[in-house]
Amino acid sequence: MSLPHLADPAGRYRAMRLIRSFEELALEWVRSGLIVGGTHPYIGQEAVAVGVCAALAPDDGLTSTHRGHGHVLAKGADPGRLLAELAGRVDGLNRGRGGSMHAADFSLGILGANGIVGAGAPIAVGAAWAAQRQGRPRVVASFFGDGALNQGVLLEALNLASIWRAPVLFVCENNGYATTLPAGAAVGGSACGRAEAFGIPAETVDGMDVEAVRAAAGRMVERARAGGGPGFLECLTYRFEAHHTMERRFRLAYRTAQEVAAWRARDPLASAAAALPSATVAAIDAEVGQLLLESAEFALASAEPDPLTAGDHLYASGLRPRSGAAL
Amino acid sequence: MTLLSYAKAMNRALADALAADPAVCVFGEDVGAGLAGLTLGLQQRFGAERVVDTPLSEQAFTSAGVGAALSGMRPVIELQIPSLLFLVFEQLANQAHKFSLMTGGQARVPLTVVVPGSGSRSGWAGQHSDQPYGLFAHVGIKTLVPATPTDAYGLLSSAIADDDPVVLFAPAGALGVREDVTAPLGPVPLGVARTHRAGTDVTVVAVGHLVHQALAVAEELAGEASVEVLDPRTLYPLDRAALLASLERTGRLVVVDDSNRFAGFAAEVLAVAAEDGRLLAPPRRVTRPDGAVLPFALGLDRALQPGVDQLREAIRAVLK
Ligand SMILES: Cc1ncc(C[n+]2csc(CCOP(=O)(O)OP(=O)(O)O)c2C)c(N)n1
Numbered sequence A: 001m002s003l004p005h006l007a008d009p010a011g012r013y014r015a016m017r018l019i020r021s022f023e024e025l026a027l028e029w030v031r032s033g034l035i036v037g038g039t040h041p042y043i044g045q046e047a048v049a050v051g052v053c054a055a056l057a058p059d060d061g062l063t064s065t066h067r068g069h070g071h072v073l074a075k076g077a078d079p080g081r082l083l084a085e086l087a088g089r090v091d092g093l094n095r096g097r098g099g100s101m102h103a104a105d106f107s108l109g110i111l112g113a114n115g116i117v118g119a120g121a122p123i124a125v126g127a128a129w130a131a132q133r134q135g136r137p138r139v140v141a142s143f144f145g146d147g148a149l150n151q152g153v154l155l156e157a158l159n160l161a162s163i164w165r166a167p168v169l170f171v172c173e174n175n176g177y178a179t180t181l182p183a184g185a186a187v188g189g190s191a192c193g194r195a196e197a198f199g200i201p202a203e204t205v206d207g208m209d210v211e212a213v214r215a216a217a218g219r220m221v222e223r224a225r226a227g228g229g230p231g232f233l234e235c236l237t238y239r240f241e242a243h244h245t246m247e248r249r250f251r252l253a254y255r256t257a258q259e260v261a262a263w264r265a266r267d268p269l270a271s272a273a274a275a276l277p278s279a280t281v282a283a284i285d286a287e288v289g290q291l292l293l294e295s296a297e298f299a300l301a302s303a304e305p306d307p308l309t310a311g312d313h314l315y316a317s318g319l320r321p322r323s324g325a326a327l
Numbered sequence B: 001m002t003l004l005s006y007a008k009a010m011n012r013a014l015a016d017a018l019a020a021d022p023a024v025c026v027f028g029e030d031v032g033a034g035l036a037g038l039t040l041g042l043q044q045r046f047g048a049e050r051v052v053d054t055p056l057s058e059q060a061f062t063s064a065g066v067g068a069a070l071s072g073m074r075p076v077i078e079l080q081i082p083s084l085l086f087l088v089f090e091q092l093a094n095q096a097h098k099f100s101l102m103t104g105g106q107a108r109v110p111l112t113v114v115v116p117g118s119g120s121r122s123g124w125a126g127q128h129s130d131q132p133y134g135l136f137a138h139v140g141i142k143t144l145v146p147a148t149p150t151d152a153y154g155l156l157s158s159a160i161a162d163d164d165p166v167v168l169f170a171p172a173g174a175l176g177v178r179e180d181v182t183a184p185l186g187p188v189p190l191g192v193a194r195t196h197r198a199g200t201d202v203t204v205v206a207v208g209h210l211v212h213q214a215l216a217v218a219e220e221l222a223g224e225a226s227v228e229v230l231d232p233r234t235l236y237p238l239d240r241a242a243l244l245a246s247l248e249r250t251g252r253l254v255v256v257d258d259s260n261r262f263a264g265f266a267a268e269v270l271a272v273a274a275e276d277g278r279l280l281a282p283p284r285r286v287t288r289p290d291g292a293v294l295p296f297a298l299g300l301d302r303a304l305q306p307g308v309d310q311l312r313e314a315i316r317a318v319l320k
């Protein structure tokens, strides 16, 4: 029932390797200008996306964030199509219309990355509520950061999920900062305390340990699927890179070099690799490397959209907007 | 010669206001680090009690700004991205804007909201590229869109000194503009347009960064037509007198405006001209399409923004 590509530790390591290498490639593409507008790198947080998705079934849904590549890949999206999306090509997941912050693949239950912090949580609640009404055994995972804990709409979503007993797994990726603001200075009370205040069982796990995340997420997903209502998982993690690639232009001192080094020493990819035979790791690394080469080729071979189609897809009904200079 | 950048001009206006009046304070995200440029160095200079780093709670800190404004402070709210204005529309349109009337004139709300980087930021896609100044003008909130560094300084200074809520949009396309500043910087009154270039054949009303585009096109067409470039600077309240006086000279009108076409700012300018102005030819506007959502791919994003070619064509069309 769970996602076949994340069914065993080797599959989970492979997914984490894929996200890490994908994100490194994306950084290169930002530097070279192939990706315009930059990205929010997921590097360091791979165990959260993979651990949570390992607890999901193919038909389960998820809502993601501005830092969404990891979630999208973990659920099974094609890396070539995601890369094409980041490069604004017609074969991208969103036909080049969404880019990094809006990557979505509805065929896989990926209801979209989102540019607005906290916005995904109530969308997840509505999707889970609909599944309930439709008799579909669907659970929806909603990823968000520590920064989102302070959005009113997130708290409202917790309440709705609770009173509706919606099958939602709220996943707070607490990476310690919302851009430059430390979570410790921004969050009154605690993440889990907020969920518990609405009657939602909550748990904090080591977000650098993919197996720990999977185990905790698995318990909550199972309960939600059985009609037990929402769960809340706080994953303690860290982003190794800048908040956004643009941050390189600033000299920011909000994190110390020691702090970054200490978290890097707990690299979730390294510990997942250490649990596998080294030959397995080497074979996976080689296979993922090859896959990304092919993904890059696919993305680069894809055309840029025709500017005359800029008004396409605005309305599902096909309504065409009047142009801005109707002469 | 001192070249002053737009971003630095806003930073200086805010610094001067903080220095001049202890009631001035700043709320916003990452304002201590000065990520958006507006507040760079100000927390170090004025302290974290006056330049306040807030959690991601825009609705609460915007309305907290209203509460502080009702209590004698002059808060400046920085919103990192234009779409956060949608999030705090209730707080601005339904709270800040209505207090004066609803209290029978007991209350004033001297609150300034600044968006440093509105409009397309190239590759920031659908939820980060809006230009919602028309919404605020429609509601009746004082709405400013400075085009140049001196106007950015002057309008931000006046906004902070004003006793009503004001929203100031700093278009992303203008943030890089630099200006050789010779005269001392000072306040620019709200509600007063600026003629950037005098002309006799056609009036081009241009908003924000598009002022620079209009000036370039006016220069390019100099052999063909005498183009007047009028920058309203304050969208609401609109300087109707300046618009009508310009039309008195030219009789022809093109508006170039980065908001959506349907019920956008340009529509209002055309309506004023049609009702009260002297028009020798049907006016034109160059805008975003109706209800535009900017797609991610750069070619698509650019295709939906008012362009130089469209402006040139529109000018020629009204001159025919
Ligand atoms: C509602 C809202 N406020 C502000 C922003 C600008 N912004 C984008 S990401 C971010 C920080 C988010 O922090 P967190 O939720 O902890 O996620 P992380 O970036 O750490 O993954 C901010 C302030 C936004 N996109 N949406």
Ligand SMILES: [Mg+2]
Binding pocket: A145, A146, A147, A173, A174, A175, A176, A177, A178, A179
């Ligand atoms: Mg965070």
